[in-house]
Amino acid sequence: MNSGNPDVPTARVTALLADYARSRAVAFAPHATLELVERPVITPIPGAAYYAHGLLRWQDRFVPVIDLHTLLRAHADAALKRPRYALVLAWQRAAGAPLEHGAIGLTAPPRRLEVGTDTVASPLPNDSDLWPLIANSCLRDGDHVIPIIDTSRLFTSEHG
Amino acid sequence: MDRSAAMTPPAPRRGNFVLLRADALWLLLPQHEVGAIQYLDAPPEATGAESGLHRQQLADGPRQLAALSSHMTLLHAFPTDRVLVTALVGTPIAWCWSEIKVLIDTSVQALSIPHVLHAPGIPVREFVEHDAGIAFVCDAQALCAFAVGHESMAR
Numbered sequence: 001m002n003s004g005n006p007d008v009p010t011a012r013v014t015a016l017l018a019d020y021a022r023s024r025a026v027a028f029a030p031h032a033t034l035e036l037v038e039r040p041v042i043t044p045i046p047g048a049a050y051y052a053h054g055l056l057r058w059q060d061r062f063v064p065v066i067d068l069h070t071l072l073r074a075h076a077d078a079a080l081k082r083p084r085y086a087l088v089l090a091w092q093r094a095a096g097a098p099l100e101h102g103a104i105g106l107t108a109p110p111r112r113l114e115v116g117t118d119t120v121a122s123p124l125p126n127d128s129d130l131w132p133l134i135a136n137s138c139l140r141d142g143d144h145v146i147p148i149i150d151t152s153r154l155f156t157s158e159h160g
Numbered sequence: 161m162d163r164s165a166a167m168t169p170p171a172p173r174r175g176n177f178v179l180l181r182a183d184a185l186w187l188l189l190p191q192h193e194v195g196a197i198q199y200l201d202a203p204p205e206a207t208g209a210e211s212g213l214h215r216q217q218l219a220d221g222p223r224q225l226a227a228l229s230s231h232m233t234l235l236h237a238f239p240t241d242r243v244l245v246t247a248l249v250g251t252p253i254a255w256c257w258s259e260i261k262v263l264i265d266t267s268v269q270a271l272s273i274p275h276v277l278h279a280p281g282i283p284v285r286e287f288v289e290h291d292a293g294i295a296f297v298c299d300a301q302a303l304c305a306f307a308v309g310h311e312s313m314a315r
Contacts (some may be wrong), residue, residue, distance in 0.1 A: 043293060043294045044230070044231065045273060045277055045282075045284065045287075045296070046185065046231050046232030046233075046282075046283055046284060046296065046306070047231075047232065047279060047281060047282040047283045047284065047306055047310075048273075048277045048278070048279055048282060049276070049277055049278060049279040050279065052276075052277040052279075054277070055273070055274075055277075055287070055294060062271065062287075062289075062294075063274075064273075064274040064276050064277045066276060066277070102274070102276065154276075155274070155276045156275075156276070159276070
């Protein structure tokens with residue numbers, strides 16, 4: 001850790017930012033993001049969770065697609081809009097366990113942010129009770145606090 | 161539930177099944193739960209604007225018809241393409257479909273719907289892939305309970 005020492009350059013890595021609502025973004029580790037599917041064909045599931053878009057055929061499997069904004073608000077719109085993009089994510093239940101997959105619906109492609117120790121921020125936002133369930137920490141991009149999503153917890157936590 | 165097995169495919173099942181289509185929704189039911197297919201000559205006389213159930217007068221008395229949306233809820237306006245009618249075992253309603261395919265002595269590979277998509281009362285927990293996409297594995301009781309129950313809650 002080199003914070004406070006101006007002579008040592010700050011180590012930087014790249015995070016992928018996904019806007020889930022206007023002026024609100026989440027970050028993913030690049031190794032957890034596999035593919036951006038444009039105009040995904042998603043099959044809705046009768047009686048599924050309020051934040052569920054449905055099932056997307058991706059490669060040789062079907063992956064669940066969820067709407068992060070709806071999940072974080074904890075209530076459903078009358079009908080979820082079909083997303084323009086699906087960002088396919090990978091996760092593991094435990095170290096050494098096989099990779100599993102899920103996706104979030106997006107209206108715009110994700111963007112990259114260079115992250116250093118000076119970018120790591122502040123506590124999780126308090127605009128949703130779900131943040132502690134799906135994120136560990138945050139980044140700061142200007143005035144914006146950006147939770148870093150734990151994809152395993154996103155797809156395995158009880159969201160009620 | 162062992163969630164680690166959420167996407168692990170179980171052994172294929174062999175038997176007789178029926179694929180039923182309502183709008184974009186495909187359902188797969190065991191054949192023994194689906195009655196003989198009838199053709200609906202004319203739309204129902206009375207539409208169930210409130211109940212979601214429609215009435216048809218037959219020679220031996222009236223019967224109730226139901227048509228599902230792609231979300232498995234009852235449609236209040238009877239769609240013109242629902243010309244195929246079947247009974248479903250244990251339900252008092254005649255169900256109307258756009259398309260029906262009977263699969264005899266067929267092996268189907270059912271996959272679990274990922275747990276993250278589940279909600280309390282979800283009527284389907286598995287799906288199969290077929291020529292036209294995904295069909296949800298369902299049973300007649302769950303179908304009826306969900307469709308009629310959803311209607312009761314909406315009123």
